[in-house]
């Protein structure tokens with residue numbers, strides 16, 4: 001843990017180290033920790049923090065015209081400073097395709113997800129006629145649970161008016177992300193957004209469009225592979241989940257995380273960097289950063305805030 005000026009709280013998230021500064025700002029250091037099925041895996045993935053932070057920063061910038069967001073500056077490749085918001089207790093998941101958890105639910109025979117009816121006759125990775133919203137609760141501990149819009153409103157987790165606004169924002173940001181991905185030969189398959197509030201105004205918070213919060217496919221050959229019933233080429237954390245599942249781990253109690261050899265760890269790191277380069281169009285520069293450097297750069301950036 002770093003010691004930053006005016007630090008009033010510290011929260012160690014699964015992936016991010018979150019420093020509250022003077023009760024109103026956040027300094028968020030994105031670690032190399034990797035989580036899957038809501039469990040932090042035993043070994044860090046080199047440069048993963050830098051990958052996530054830089055992708056998120058680029059997309060937050062690119063969606064500012066749609067919704068204000070929490071980001072103020074990125075003093076380091078792996079850290080962002082921004083405003084602290086009152087968070088809404090839901091994660092807004094939006095899916096353009098029948099993939100991952102949605103597919104696993106569909107395959108089990110269900111034709112409804114989070115209160116949204118699912119069309120008959122779909123195959124894995126088929127596109128939905130319209131992107132669907134499948135929110136989850138934001139659990140403080142343990143697994144996030146699927147929830148419907150009706151339940152969110154009935155339980156008073158979010159007011160009806162605000163929830164409708166969150167839905168509108170979610171669709172608009174996803175649309176923008178989809179267009180930006182398409183320019184890079186990628187399909188933004190699904191993603192999740194988190195929102196916060198300051199003085200009645202809604203902000204986009206957290207990371208967006210990163211491989212941890214989103215799935216991407218390669219556009220080229222997508223239709224062909226679908227027609228032939230072949231697997232899609234994924235650029236996302238799904239390959240980590242698949243590797244875990246193949247080795248008997250689905251985050252259920254009593255299951256052990258399979259051994260992460262150097263080969264596995266470096267393979268995952270390479271995939272994150274590959275994803276960075278595809279998504280941003282920039283060459284990735286590996287920048288090892290020391291704790292002293294982090295403390296110095298963050299302190300300097302925080303000092304210039306007021």
Ligand SMILES: Nc1ncnc2c1ncn2[C@@H]1O[C@H](COP(=O)(O)OP(=O)(O)O)[C@@H](O)[C@H]1O
Nearest residue numbers: 013014015016018070083084085087196205206
């Ligand atoms: N601007 C913000 N204001 C308040 N909380 C935020 C903001 N941006 C992100 N967060 C929260 O910071 C945490 C980021 O750390 P993360 O590693 O994702 O933790 P978690 O294990 O809780 O998902 C999340 O809980 C996220 O909701």
Ligand SMILES: [Mg+2]
Nearest residue numbers: 013014015206
């Ligand atoms: Mg999180």
